[in-house]
Amino acid sequence: MDTASQPDIPESLIESVKRRHVILFAGGGISQNLSLPDFTALINHLAEQLGVSADEFSVNDYPVVAEAYIQASGKMGALRSWMDTTWHPSTIDVASSDVHNLIVDLNFSTIYTTNYDRWLEKAFETRGKKYRKVTNVADLTHPLEDCTEIIKFHGDFEDDASLVLTEASYFRRMGFETPLDIRLRADSLARPLLFLGYSLHDVNTRYMLFRLQELWQSSDQASRRPLSYILMTRSAPAQEVVLRTRGVEPLVWADEDPGRATRLFLERLLKTVRERA
Numbered sequence: 528m529d530t531a532s533q534p535d536i537p538e539s540l541i542e543s544v545k546r547r548h549v550i551l552f553a554g555g556g557i558s559q560n561l562s563l564p565d566f567t568a569l570i571n572h573l574a575e576q577l578g579v580s581a582d583e584f585s586v587n588d589y590p591v592v593a594e595a596y597i598q599a600s601g602k603m604g605a606l607r608s609w610m611d612t613t614w615h616p617s618t619i620d621v622a623s624s625d626v627h628n629l630i631v632d633l634n635f636s637t638i639y640t641t642n643y644d645r646w647l648e649k650a651f652e653t654r655g656k657k658y659r660k661v662t663n664v665a666d667l668t669h670p671l672e673d674c675t676e677i678i679k680f681h682g683d684f685e686d687d688a689s690l691v692l693t694e695a696s697y698f699r700r701m702g703f704e705t706p707l708d709i710r711l712r713a714d715s716l717a718r719p720l721l722f723l724g725y726s727l728h729d730v731n732t733r734y735m736l737f738r739l740q741e742l743w744q745s746s747d748q749a750s751r752r753p754l755s756y757i758l759m760t761r762s763a764p765a766q767e768v769v770l771r772t773r774g775v776e777p778l779v780w781a782d783e784d785p786g787r788a789t790r791l792f793l794e795r796l797l798k799t800v801r802e803r804a
Contacts, residue, residue, distance in 0.1 A: 534780065570586060633793065633796065637675070660683070701731075
C-alpha cells in the first residue's frame with residue numbers, strides 16, 4: 528500500500544475512539560496476523576477424523592463438517608482440545624504483534640470477537656492491562672470494572688457449551704436472541720461499531736449487520752443511529768453500497784496484504800487520537 532494514498536479516517540470515528548465510545552468487533556483477520564491456521568486446517572482435520580476426503584468441502588463448509596463430526600463422535604471435547612492446541616502454538620509471541628499491541632493501545636472499552644482463540648486476552652495480559660472476559664450469560668453478572676471487556680461472541684475454548692462452531696449452533700445464533708445477542712443489540716443501539724478482520728464473503732457477518740439494521744428500521748428514531756465502520760482491504764463496490772444502506776461506512780485501505788493494511792490503519796488511528804488528546 529502506498530502510504531500517500533491512504534484515505535482519511537473519518538473525524539467522527541476519531542472522536543468516538545478518543546472518547547472510548549467505539550466498540551471494536553475483531554474477526555478472524557486479526558488472528559491471521561499471527562500466521563495461525565485458518566479453517567482449511569479444521570476442514571482437513573475433521574475430514575480425516577470422519578474418513579472422508581477434504582477435497583469434497585470448501586472452507587465455508589466447516590460448520591456442516593463440524594456438526595457431522597459431533598454427531599458421529601457424540602462429544603465436543605476432543606475437537607475443542609485439538610483446536611485449542613492448534614490455535615495456540617508455543618511459537619507465537621503475541622507481544623511482537625503490532626496489530627494486537629495497537630488494539631491494546633487504542634484502549635477500547637468493549638471488544639467483541641468472533642475468534643475462539645485467546646490471543647487478544649494474552650495481548651492484554653502481556654502488556655499488564657486489565658480486561659474482563661465475557662463468554663456466557665453468567666459472566667454478564669460480574670461487577671463492571673474500569674477495564675476493557677472482551678466479549679467472546681462465538682465462544683471460548685475454555686467453555687465447550689459456548690462454542691458457535693456447528694451448523695446448528697450457527698442457526699441458533701442467527702435467531703439473535705441469546706444473552707450475548709441481546710447485549711450486542713443494546714450496545715449497538717447506543718454506540719458505533721468498528722469491524723476489523725472480517726471478510727464480507729462471510730454470510731454470518733452480513734446477516735448480523737442486516738439484523739442490526741432491522742433494529743433501527745423499527746424505531747422512529749432511526750435518523751439518530753450512530754454510524755458504524757468496517758475496514759476493507761480490497762474494494763468491493765456492490766458490497767460497499769449495501770453496507771451504507773445498513774448504517775456501516777466502508778473504509779477501503781486496499782492492499783494485497785490484509786495484515787499490513789490493518790496495521791497501517793490502526794497506526795494512523797492511534798497517532799491521530801493521541802494528537803487530539
